[in-house]
Amino acid sequence: MHKRAIFAGVGAIVLAALVVIPIVLAPGTPAAALPPAEPIAADEQAATIAAMRPTRHTDRPVIAIIAWNQATELSDFFSAYGVLKRADIAEVTVVAERADPVQLYPGPKIAPEATIAAFDAQHPQGADYVVVPAMDPGTDRVIADWLVAQHQKGAKIISICNGSRMLAFAGLLDGRRAAGHWSAVAELHQKHPTMTFVPDRRYVVDDGVATSTGITANIPIMLALVEAVGGRPAAERTAGELGVANWDARHRSAGFELTLEHKKTFIRNALTFWRRETVGIPLAEGVDEVALGLLVDAYARTNLASVVTLGAGGAPVVSRHGLTILPDRPGESAGVDHLLSPPPTEAPAQTLENELPVVAERYDLPTARIVALVMEYPWAGGGR
Structure with a gap:
């Protein structure tokens, strides 16, 4: 009888948590985006x-x-x-x-x-x-x-x-x-x-x-x-x-501070373990270093994706300007949940701007805002 009461109490607590936590952590209204920074004299x-x-x-x-x-x-x-x-x-x-x-x-x-x-x-x-x-x-x-x-x-x-x-x-x-x-x-x-x-x-x-x-x-x-x-x-x-x-x-x-909405997103992403996935990024000879760095960071900072780089046979890859990169895994046996396109070669500095809307669509807009915050990027795509 005593054990049943304990199990019932624990079950009630878990059930209450399952009901209350999503309500408490539900996305609210984000802070309004600030105007763009003024050019320097x-x-x-x-x-x-x-x-x-x-x-x-x-x-x-x-x-x-x-x-x-x-x-x-x-x-x-x-x-x-x-x-x-x-x-x-x-x-x-x-x-x-x-x-x-x-x-x-x-x-x-x-x-x-x-x-x-x-x-x-x-x-x-x-x-x-x-x-x-x-x-x-x-x-x-x-x-x-x-x-x-x-x-x-x-x-x-x-x-x-x-x-x-x-x-x-x-x-x-x-x-x-x-x-x-x-x-x-x-x-x-x-x-x-x-x-x-x-x-x-x-x-x-x-x-x-x-x-x-x-x-x-x-x-x-x-x-x-x-x-x-x-x-x-x-x-x-x-x-x-x-x-x-x-x-x-x-x-x-002033556009970069940890708000209540950001904290809720961090916690929500940490708790919803079933949403987590492994994202693969293929590497080929001549990969652009700037684009690669921004692309990996864009997904890794979501707190929902583990990012792995993939190379043919797991062999080292030489980047656009001669850097030797050692991929995380061979591409042939990657075992990833989601495979991205290779990093872009044109306008590589625009990679984050182009990828944040994709992150928002795949996960959610608050998560994309978290990426912009952590990377201290002035993204106009969804408040802050």
Whole structure:
């Protein structure tokens, strides 16, 4: 009798939860979308570009993109690499602490092109620029010390998204004006009180250190670097090929905050495990790095899809600009629930804009808004 009462009580609780939770977590009215950010004044933008110009006189500056072997953010890394290699205004090298493959998140592994030790031996004078993608938690002491050493040799340090955490850990944001992903601003303030956060700018340059906002600031700040190194015509050509209309520092910080509706979507997607699926993205030789990064992130950030990259026989794939990518699975035995089309080759920077409506249709509009929020992308497709 006692056991029956216990089972009945548990059953009543479960039944009540099944009834109440969908009601509590049901989508409500989203916050209205804010107006687009205003363009940056010409003199301010010119000063920002000037602050990013190389200090050494050389025809081909040396740019190192540093990657943490354990975990480096995929779209941050791929966009930086894809934009800079496409622009062809500098010698670009992917550097990692070890020669082992770099695990991107979310996504496949890539082969670094040099270790820190090998890069230092080849370039004892240091790089002209070091690009730092997010590599959470951003507390690797070897990379932090190397960034400080590179800065002391004269390199300008440029972080993308939560790459600001690594710069802060290295002490490179102390006493500086900076930007960062909206989710990390409070943490940066608390741990580094002398840093001054600059709102409404998607990238900020202060005394040889540049920082940027969320993931989708990676293309604008890289185009700003292209302009600083190769001039306005090189940046315009590259932007045109990518499908980018502007790359100034415009941003509206108020458009990116975790609202009640966002929290409900996070919880709803986490609880509805039966909606989760494995999404496959086929890789072929010459895949565009920018498009691949944005496409993987668009689905992985839904909290409903596990994204796997697929290669013929599981063999390494060489990207459009020569990066070796190690697919997650062989395409022949993928076992995916949904296979996407290959990443686009035309206007790759428009991948997220084009894919968000598809995400909204496949899952729901609140989930697409979550993707835009996490990637700090000013999407006009459904409020915020």
